[in-house]
Amino acid sequence: MKEIIGGVTAVQGFTAAGIAAGLKKNGRNDMALVFSDVDAVAAGVFTTNAVKAAPVQRDIEIVKTRKTVRGVVLNAGNANACTGEEGKKADKAMAAAAAEALGVETDDILTCSTGVIGQLLPVGKVTAGAKLLAESLSSEGGDKAAQAIMTTDTYSKQCAVEVKIGGKTVTIGAMTKGSGMIHPNMATMLCVTASDVAMSKELLQEAVRDVVNVSFNMISVDRDTSTNDSYMILANGKAGNPEITEKNADYEAFKEALCYVAVKLAKLMAADGEGATKLLEVTVKNAASEESAKVLSKAVITSNLVKAAVFGSDANWGRIICALGYSGIEFNPEAVDLWVESESGKLKLAENGLATDYSEEFATKILSDKEVTVTADMKMGKYNATAWGCDLTYDYVKINGDYRS
Amino acid sequence: MKEIIGGVTAVQGFTAAGIAAGLKKNGRNDMALVFSDVDAVAAGVFTTNAVKAAPVQRDIEIVKTRKTVRGVVLNAGNANACTGEEGKKADKAMAAAAAEALGVETDDILTCSTGVIGQLLPVGKVTAGAKLLAESLSSEGGDKAAQAIMTTDTYSKQCAVEVKIGGKTVTIGAMTKGSGMIHPNMATMLCVTASDVAMSKELLQEAVRDVVNVSFNMISVDRDTSTNDSYMILANGKAGNPEITEKNADYEAFKEALCYVAVKLAKLMAADGEGATKLLEVTVKNAASEESAKVLSKAVITSNLVKAAVFGSDANWGRIICALGYSGIEFNPEAVDLWVESESGKLKLAENGLATDYSEEFATKILSDKEVTVTADMKMGKYNATAWGCDLTYDYVKINGDYRS
Numbered sequence: 152m153k154e155i156i157g158g159v160t161a162v163q164g165f166t167a168a169g170i171a172a173g174l175k176k177n178g179r180n181d182m183a184l185v186f187s188d189v190d191a192v193a194a195g196v197f198t199t200n201a202v203k204a205a206p207v208q209r210d211i212e213i214v215k216t217r218k219t220v221r222g223v224v225l226n227a228g229n230a231n232a233c234t235g236e237e238g239k240k241a242d243k244a245m246a247a248a249a250a251e252a253l254g255v256e257t258d259d260i261l262t263c264s265t266g267v268i269g270q271l272l273p274v275g276k277v278t279a280g281a282k283l284l285a286e287s288l289s290s291e292g293g294d295k296a297a298q299a300i301m302t303t304d305t306y307s308k309q310c311a312v313e314v315k316i317g318g319k320t321v322t323i324g325a326m327t328k329g330s331g332m333i334h335p336n337m338a339t340m341l342c343v344t345a346s347d348v349a350m351s352k353e354l355l356q357e358a359v360r361d362v363v364n365v366s367f368n369m370i371s372v373d374r375d376t377s378t379n380d381s382y383m384i385l386a387n388g389k390a391g392n393p394e395i396t397e398k399n400a401d402y403e404a405f406k407e408a409l410c411y412v413a414v415k416l417a418k419l420m421a422a423d424g425e426g427a428t429k430l431l432e433v434t435v436k437n438a439a440s441e442e443s444a445k446v447l448s449k450a451v452i453t454s455n456l457v458k459a460a461v462f463g464s465d466a467n468w469g470r471i472i473c474a475l476g477y478s479g480i481e482f483n484p485e486a487v488d489l490w491v492e493s494e495s496g497k498l499k500l501a502e503n504g505l506a507t508d509y510s511e512e513f514a515t516k517i518l519s520d521k522e523v524t525v526t527a528d529m530k531m532g533k534y535n536a537t538a539w540g541c542d543l544t545y546d547y548v549k550i551n552g553d554y555r556s
Numbered sequence: 557m558k559e560i561i562g563g564v565t566a567v568q569g570f571t572a573a574g575i576a577a578g579l580k581k582n583g584r585n586d587m588a589l590v591f592s593d594v595d596a597v598a599a600g601v602f603t604t605n606a607v608k609a610a611p612v613q614r615d616i617e618i619v620k621t622r623k624t625v626r627g628v629v630l631n632a633g634n635a636n637a638c639t640g641e642e643g644k645k646a647d648k649a650m651a652a653a654a655a656e657a658l659g660v661e662t663d664d665i666l667t668c669s670t671g672v673i674g675q676l677l678p679v680g681k682v683t684a685g686a687k688l689l690a691e692s693l694s695s696e697g698g699d700k701a702a703q704a705i706m707t708t709d710t711y712s713k714q715c716a717v718e719v720k721i722g723g724k725t726v727t728i729g730a731m732t733k734g735s736g737m738i739h740p741n742m743a744t745m746l747c748v749t750a751s752d753v754a755m756s757k758e759l760l761q762e763a764v765r766d767v768v769n770v771s772f773n774m775i776s777v778d779r780d781t782s783t784n785d786s787y788m789i790l791a792n793g794k795a796g797n798p799e800i801t802e803k804n805a806d807y808e809a810f811k812e813a814l815c816y817v818a819v820k821l822a823k824l825m826a827a828d829g830e831g832a833t834k835l836l837e838v839t840v841k842n843a844a845s846e847e848s849a850k851v852l853s854k855a856v857i858t859s860n861l862v863k864a865a866v867f868g869s870d871a872n873w874g875r876i877i878c879a880l881g882y883s884g885i886e887f888n889p890e891a892v893d894l895w896v897e898s899e900s901g902k903l904k905l906a907e908n909g910l911a912t913d914y915s916e917e918f919a920t921k922i923l924s925d926k927e928v929t930v931t932a933d934m935k936m937g938k939y940n941a942t943a944w945g946c947d948l949t950y951d952y953v954k955i956n957g958d959y960r961s
Contacts, residue, residue, distance in 0.1 A: 200881040472607055552947070
């Protein structure tokens with residue numbers, strides 16, 4: 152497997168576009184389209200929030216009932232959530248406008264929205280935008296599409312890899328956005344992944360679920376699960392590999408490559424969390440189960456006190472062990488070892504639950520780097536998990552609270 | 557029932573003191589003692605964090621095994637958590653020093669600590685402090701005791717009430733601290749309640765558990781559950797009421813009064829959360845169960861995005877319904893009504909899950925007040941719950957992250 156330049160349009164048979172439909176007040180591009188020139192097997196996972204945006208409700212139904220689709224139309228600036236029947240109509244109209252211009256069925260087009268909750272999606276703007284997108288499709292359009300779905304993201308997020316499967320070169324390309332808004336509102340995580348792999352729908356869905364569980368589901372910026380989170384993959388089979396229909400070596404090779412892309416994008420998203428200055432990676436080692444390792448690592452990356460300490464480059468390990476402690480997982484505090492690590496080095500802060508004689512100065516140096524890793528050894532079993540978050544900063548408060556200033 | 561001036565020493569038979577033992581670097585009072593001149597029935601509830609500070613471990617054992625105690629010695633500035641066997645020894649030494657000076661048994665004295673995690677409690681300072689406290693006890697010492705346990709609290713927190721029980725006047729007085737630290741670290745909630753009620757230990761424990769569940773357990777400043785949280789009550793029977801040994805009208809009258817004191821102090825604590833400028837009260841109405849009403853209301857007060865919106869006086873109701881949505885409780889988003897309310901008035905923001913035609917200007921006016929109430933009507937059942945929190949501000953980040961600046 153090797154990483155290559157580009158995103159969704161690095162994959163053969165996929166074109167994309169990004170245009171301005173007038174949803175963002177600053178006039179930036181705010182709609183994107185990703186399109187496969189042949190039928191593509193579709194799989195996806197969506198927000199667990201009881202409040203689901205109109206596009207999420209529609210996509211869940213389509214992914215469940217249809218084997219293939221052709222594309223995804225996305226808008227930023229309006230979440231189309233809590234908008235009732237009108238919202239559902241506007242969402243479908245957006246898909247229909249793209250479908251008509253592309254000569255495919257309405258339900259061949261999935262939809263994603265991100266932005267303000269509770270405001271009606273302006274149906275005239277998005278249908279005109281969808282038509283313009285269809286006319287603007289290009290095999291170099293991946294960058295524009297990735298840029299168009301940004302909200303308060305400070306950079307666009309793409310990744311592509313090539314992997315040999317069944318003697319053929321299979322490509323996976325993805326774009327994602329997260330941790331932002333243009334009018335302060337829910338951050339939403341959207342990810343569209345394209346691949347030319349030939350694979351059954353059932354296995355594709357299973358691979359997606361496994362991959363999301365160790366990538367996007369292991370990041371947090373503010374512990375607020377959006378109404379719009381969507382991860383979807385379209386696989387058009389153009390690589391010509393023998394179709395993957397069982398969990399063989401080909402399946403594992405594809406899943407590993409898909410996981411590489413997902414983890415890379417998830418980390419970029421955490422690092423670009425609203426107001427963030429640092430990426431915080433937390434690995435919990437030797438937990439009693441995989442689930443407890445995940446819960447423990449997520450407790451640390453979501454703790455406001457840990458996040459604030461990371462912002463202040465403060466080796467406040469008491470906050471880390473405290474967060475492990477309230478995670479709900481049973482463990483022996485008097486067995487836990489804690490480390491911090493960065494490109495500056497590695498330092499053990501606590502051994503068997505007690506402070507080591509560490510250098511505060513060196514700890515501060517480590518914590519001052521842009522990527523900080525915390526490792527907790529629970530000494531209970533053999534299960535590990537890694538979660539990613541970011542620091543809590545003045546800018547987080549500014550972006551989400553004091554935007555009038 | 558009526559509220560009266562004072563705190564723990566408003567109760568007959570109780571004396572208190574607050575002194576400086578040198579734990580706080582700024583020289584402020586940092587140790588307190590509350591003492592009953594006769595045996596007092598003891599009950600308490602303690603942190604659910606798997607990491608429990610030395611005093612918490614000791615208190616749990618004493619409250620479980622002894623019927624009565626005589627007092628509580630408290631220190632601020634050092635949490636005595638993650639300190640191993642040395643920490644347990646220092647904790648016991650603090651109790652023993654107070655007990656010796658007071659002529660009681662070591663296990664007659666409960667202990668509480670709050671401050672930095674992972675640093676050894678300076679045993680010389682706290683034993684000298686405990687002795688000085690014993691010599692400084694006074695029936696007017698409640699104020700000093702309440703002040704001495706403050707960390708980054710901006711005001712001390714006390715409450716006292718009188719209630720007629722069995723033809724006698726029963727008094728309840730309490731002091732609490734919360735949401736602060738002197739060296740940035742875990743906020744800890746400590747509450748010592750004194751009463752002259754005559755009541756069995758079993759019923760007192762049950763009343764405490766019920767009361768804490770609707771008061772202190774319903775507040776949150778940062779979702780970080782401390783290693784040191786402690787709520788304890790000492791009841792010395794001096795009111796002369798017939799001992800309460802069953803759940804009769806006397807029991808209910810006492811519990812109501814105890815609840816009044818606890819809710820008042822819990823709200824003061826939330827309003828004085830680190831960096832807070834506003835108290836946020838969230839009432840969930842007509843939920844399907846009491847537990848789900850609690851979970852829903854706590855999801856809203858702990859949402860960073862809701863807290864930041866309250867700081868910005870932004871009527872961002874999408875964040876509220878989103879937080880309800882990810883609470884894990886099932887409900888119909890298209891049935892929910894949402895209101896905001898303050899002394900400026902009341903405004904319905906959403907009806908049946910859709911935005912009303914509300915005035916943004918009036919919403920901002922309501923949200924600009926010091927105490928803001930959000931009400932969510934779930935229309936599912938008959939259960940209500942109220943939770944209290946505060947806004948997320950620049951000062952929260954400053955206190956916990958950027959303290960070197």
